[in-house]
Amino acid sequence: MIDYIRWVYQWFKGEILAIPGRVIAVVFFTFLLLLPLITTSPSTLRFLIMACIFAIFAASWDLLAVTGQVSLGHALFFGSAGYTAALINIHFGLPAWITIPLGGLSAVVVGLLAGIPALRLRGFYLSLVTLAYPVILTGIIFVFPDFFGGEMGLIGISRLSGSRVGDYYTVVLIMAFSGFIMWKLSDAGSKVLRTGVVFHAIREDEIAARNSGINTVRYKLMAYAFSGFFGGVAGGLYIHFIRIAGPSSLEVFFSVQALLWAVFGGMGTIYGAIVGVFILFPLTEYLRIYEWGEALRFVIVSLVLIFILLFMPEGISVWVLDKIEIRCRRCKVVNIATRRNCRTCRAPLRLEREK
Amino acid sequence: MYLEVNGITVLYDRAMVLNDVSFHVDKGELVSLVGPNGAGKSTLLRALAGLIRWEKDTLKGTTLGKITLEGSVLFGGEEMMRLPSHDIAKRGLILCPERGRPFREMTVLENLEAGAYLVKDKGVVKETIDRVYGLFPVLDKRRGQVSGTLSGGERTMLSIARALMSQARFLLIDEPSVGLAPLVKEDLFSRINQVHGMGITILLSEQDIGFAFDLATRNYVMSRGKVIAEGRADDLLADELIRKTYLGL
Numbered sequence: 249m250i251d252y253i254r255w256v257y258q259w260f261k262g263e264i265l266a267i268p269g270r271v272i273a274v275v276f277f278t279f280l281l282l283l284p285l286i287t288t289s290p291s292t293l294r295f296l297i298m299a300c301i302f303a304i305f306a307a308s309w310d311l312l313a314v315t316g317q318v319s320l321g322h323a324l325f326f327g328s329a330g331y332t333a334a335l336i337n338i339h340f341g342l343p344a345w346i347t348i349p350l351g352g353l354s355a356v357v358v359g360l361l362a363g364i365p366a367l368r369l370r371g372f373y374l375s376l377v378t379l380a381y382p383v384i385l386t387g388i389i390f391v392f393p394d395f396f397g398g399e400m401g402l403i404g405i406s407r408l409s410g411s412r413v414g415d416y417y418t419v420v421l422i423m424a425f426s427g428f429i430m431w432k433l434s435d436a437g438s439k440v441l442r443t444g445v446v447f448h449a450i451r452e453d454e455i456a457a458r459n460s461g462i463n464t465v466r467y468k469l470m471a472y473a474f475s476g477f478f479g480g481v482a483g484g485l486y487i488h489f490i491r492i493a494g495p496s497s498l499e500v501f502f503s504v505q506a507l508l509w510a511v512f513g514g515m516g517t518i519y520g521a522i523v524g525v526f527i528l529f530p531l532t533e534y535l536r537i538y539e540w541g542e543a544l545r546f547v548i549v550s551l552v553l554i555f556i557l558l559f560m561p562e563g564i565s566v567w568v569l570d571k572i573e574i575r576c577r578r579c580k581v582v583n584i585a586t587r588r589n590c591r592t593c594r595a596p597l598r599l600e601r602e603k
Numbered sequence: 604m605y606l607e608v609n610g611i612t613v614l615y616d617r618a619m620v621l622n623d624v625s626f627h628v629d630k631g632e633l634v635s636l637v638g639p640n641g642a643g644k645s646t647l648l649r650a651l652a653g654l655i656r657w658e659k660d661t662l663k664g665t666t667l668g669k670i671t672l673e674g675s676v677l678f679g680g681e682e683m684m685r686l687p688s689h690d691i692a693k694r695g696l697i698l699c700p701e702r703g704r705p706f707r708e709m710t711v712l713e714n715l716e717a718g719a720y721l722v723k724d725k726g727v728v729k730e731t732i733d734r735v736y737g738l739f740p741v742l743d744k745r746r747g748q749v750s751g752t753l754s755g756g757e758r759t760m761l762s763i764a765r766a767l768m769s770q771a772r773f774l775l776i777d778e779p780s781v782g783l784a785p786l787v788k789e790d791l792f793s794r795i796n797q798v799h800g801m802g803i804t805i806l807l808s809e810q811d812i813g814f815a816f817d818l819a820t821r822n823y824v825m826s827r828g829k830v831i832a833e834g835r836a837d838d839l840l841a842d843e844l845i846r847k848t849y850l851g852l
Contacts, residue, residue, distance in 0.1 A: 562665045570666050577617065599617050 266591055267582050268572040273519065280420050284413050293416045299529045300423040301485050302509070306521035307430050308478035309506035314434040314444075314516045315471045316451030317366055317374055321381035322479060322506045324362060327498040328385060329355040329480030334402045334493035335395075344408050348484035352477045359476025363469045370454075382498040389495055401494025408488040419485055423522075426478050431518040433474060447471060451516075512553055514563025523565045528553070574598075604677075605630040605804055606651075606696075606773065611674035613646055613655055613828075616667075620646045622828040624674070628773075628806055633799045635815035636808040638825035638849065644808035645701060647825070648775045651676055651806075652698035653688030678773070693721055695772030699765075701781060703758030707751035711742050711761060714750050718765030728768070735764045738797060756787035760794060767798070774798070776807040780814045792818060812850050816840070824849050 264270045283296070309322045333351030336342055342350075365377050389396040396402065408415045436444040446467050449457040457464055487493040496502075506521075509528055514520025532549050535541030541548075560567035573582050574597050576590035583591055590597055606628040613621040621643045628634045636644045649655050655672050662668030676683040678696050686694075705714050715735065719728045736743035739760045745753065750761060759779050766774055779795065780788050788811070795818060799805050809815035816822060816836035824832040824845060832845050840846055 559664050566666065567664065599619075 266584065268584050269519075269569050269582075277420075277424055280424075281417075284416060288413060290412050293412050295530070295533055297416055297419045297489055299526055300419045301482050301489065302505075302529055303522040303525040304423050304426050304485070305479055305482035306506045306509040306513075306525050307427055307518050308475045308482065310510040310516060310518050310521040311430050311434055311478065312471055312475040313510060314447045314451065314518075315468060316454075317468070317471070318371075318507070319378040319475075319503070320375045320500075320507065321362075321378040321383075321503050322475075323498050323500075323503040324378075324381040324385060325355040325359060325476045325479030326483035326486070326502070327382060327495075328358045328483070329476075330483035330487040330493045330497055331389070331396060331402070332480075333484040334405050334487050337405050337488075338402060341406075344406060344484075344488045348481055348488065351484035352480035355476040355480025355483065356473045357476075359472040359479075360469055362476070363472035366468055366472065367465055379500065379503075382500065382503060386495050386498045389498075397493070399495065401492045401496075402487075403492055405487055405491045405493065407491065408485065415489060419489070422481065422485065426481060427518065427522055430474070430478055434516070434518050443467070443470070508553060512556065512563060514565040514567075517563070517565060520563050520565040524563070527564070604628070605632075605679060606806070607677040608651070609675045609677070611647065611650055611676070612671065613643075613650055613673075614669075614671035616669045619828055621650065624825075624828070624830050626823055626830055626833065628804060631802065631804055632821060633795075633805045633807075633819050635819035635822045636806065636825055637810070637812055637815050637822060639851075640810070641827075642825040643828040644825055645777050648698055648777050648806070648808055651683070651691075651775055652696065653683065653686060653691040654698070656684070657688050692769060695770060696775070697766040697769055697771040697773070698775045699759070699762040699777060699779070701777040702755065703753075703760075703762035705750035705753065705758055705761050705765070707749070709750060710747055711750050711753070712746045714761055714765055715742075715768050718768035721769045731768055731770070735767055738767075739764050739794060754787075755781075756783050756791060759783070759791060763794070763798060767803075771803060773804045773806070776805060778808055778810065780809060780811045788814060 264274055280296070284293070305322070305326055308325070309319060312319050312322070329351035332354040333347040336350055337344070337347045362378070362381055366374055369377055390398060393399075409418055432438055432441055433443050434447055435441075436448045438444050446457070446462055449460065449462060450464050450467060454464055483497065486497065509524035510521040511524070512528055513522065513524025528549060531552065532545050535545035535548060556564060572585050574585045574587070575582055576593060576595055576597060578595040579590060579593040581590060581592045583597060587597060589595065604627045608627065609625050611621050611624045612619075624643070624647060636647065638644055646655065650672065655670065659668065659670040659672055662670070674684065678694060681694065683691050683694070683696070706717060709717065715732055716728070719731065722728050722731070741757055742761060742764055745757065750758070753761060763774070763776065776795070779791055783791065792814065795805065795807070807815065807819070816839075819836070822834065822836060822839060823830050824839065826849050831849065832839060832842070839850070
């Protein structure tokens with residue numbers, strides 16, 4: 249038992265405490281978990297629940313971007329899963345913990361269908377095609393107003409859980425868990441999963457990836473499936489939280505927002521997308537308090553975005569990590585930037601210039 | 604001295620590419636830089652053309668942007684390190700990049716016209732095009748062809764021709780002979796000699812020692828970011844240590 253505790257402590261010290269980025273992630277997550285002890289004000293919780301849902305959504309967009317496919321219609325997954333979950337919930341009376349995964353699975357199917365054009369199109373052309381997807385879905389919804397609720401949307405959806413605090417914990421835990429899974433899926437340094445390396449290789453050079461024996465068709469569809477699933481989970485959580493499934497979640501602007509959040513935080517990193525949402529979404533909502541903010545908030549947020557990206561072109565999280573972390577040149581272990589020698593191999597982290 | 608380079612140092616993050624490099628080229632000379640892969644030859648030429656500075660500016664704020672650039676480059680008595688690369692080209696110091704790098708979707712003629720961007724007088728442009736075609740008859744034959752379809756040797760010639768179009772006074776040629784067949788190499792050899800004969804000063808980097816030493820009037824040997832020897836071909840080849848360690852002959 250003592251040995252076990254010691255092992256856990258050693259693991260925590262080596263894998264979390266020694267790496268500044270992970271310390272920040274753990275502190276932030278702990279803060280989210282402890283927050284209801286400080287305040288249970290419904291507006292604060294509501295606002296953080298939304299942020300968590302959008303964080304899953306932005307991260308799922310980023311998972312697709314890791315393979316070099318910039319989607320401008322990511323709301324497709326969000327919306328289709330939302331409608332699926334809502335319909336199942338209303339017609340069959342199934343609870344949220346069944347409808348949300350089912351919604352995610354429906355988004356996987358939609359994702360695989362949406363992924364077919366991606367096998368032939370690249371870059372801008374692909375982005376343009378993805379722009380059309382949510383528009384098509386909106387069209388379908390308006391064709392069958394009785395079934396899909398038309399402009400008003402579907403109402404009468406059951407709650408996520410019994411209370412606001414319950415909703416909050418559900419969403420925070422799902423956000424942390426799915427964020428971790430998506431990060432692992434896209435992490436090129438992972439020792440367990442190979443998908444990260446493969447996704448990065450496809451983004452860098454698809455021809456070289458094929459020549460290395462990677463079935464790029466399979467992995468691209470896989471990226472669509474995973475991205476669709478997590479985007480769908482976000483959509484399912486959203487409709488169960490606001491308890492209405494309407495066409496507003498399929499708007500072009502909503503898709504573009506996923507892109508803005510992820511690019512602002514750091515594209516292709518997953519955690520960057522989450523950071524982006526937790527900075528930009530509160531800012532947008534905070535400005536609403538003021539009378540002038542309601543009209544001007546997107547102008548202000550856009551200006552912030554432009555100025556930050558001017559100084560930190562790779563996104564805010566990449567920029568910050570670059571300042572606080574330093575990677576050992578010999579053993580590739582990440583160290584805190586204040587160290588002079590690598591914590592595992594003792595190699596000097598900075599070289600004095602020879603004169 | 605026409606070109607005077609003093610203590611150029613380039614670091615990519617923590618990797619030192621050029622370490623306090625100093626040398627000079629006089630007017631009308633044809634000087635070669637030789638050395639193994641990774642010696643810093645291409646980086647040196649890129650630094651002279653102002654491209655390292657440009658790279659540093661455009662990548663500012665990214666993880667790749669931690670570039671250190673120090674030293675001074677005097678060209679015709681004027682400091683080049685503070686100038687942006689297009690102004691350096693305006694002074695007549697033109698880089699022919701490795702493998703030519705033509706504008707691939709443009710025809711040969713369009714490439715040459717793009718090279719003449721700095722020349723305002725249309726008569727001069729036309730005259731220079733004729734002169735360049737006289738120097739490289741192959742390009743005349745290919746004038747309407749999209750330059751992405753040219754062979755390696757033709758691309759190198761096109762890049763030299765493009766540099767001549769902008770009234771170059773000093774050519775920096777990066778590895779002209781890379782990837783060329785022996786016969787094409789010989790042809791290119793005489794073309795570069797002809798260009799030199801037109802009164803243009805040339806600094807070329809090269810891995811083919813024979814090619815460089817036959818062509819150049821003076822040579823610099825580079826290794827691991829430093830200039831380690833200087834001299835005429837015979838002197839360098841006479842030095843046992845340099846011949847064995849750096850030239851591999």
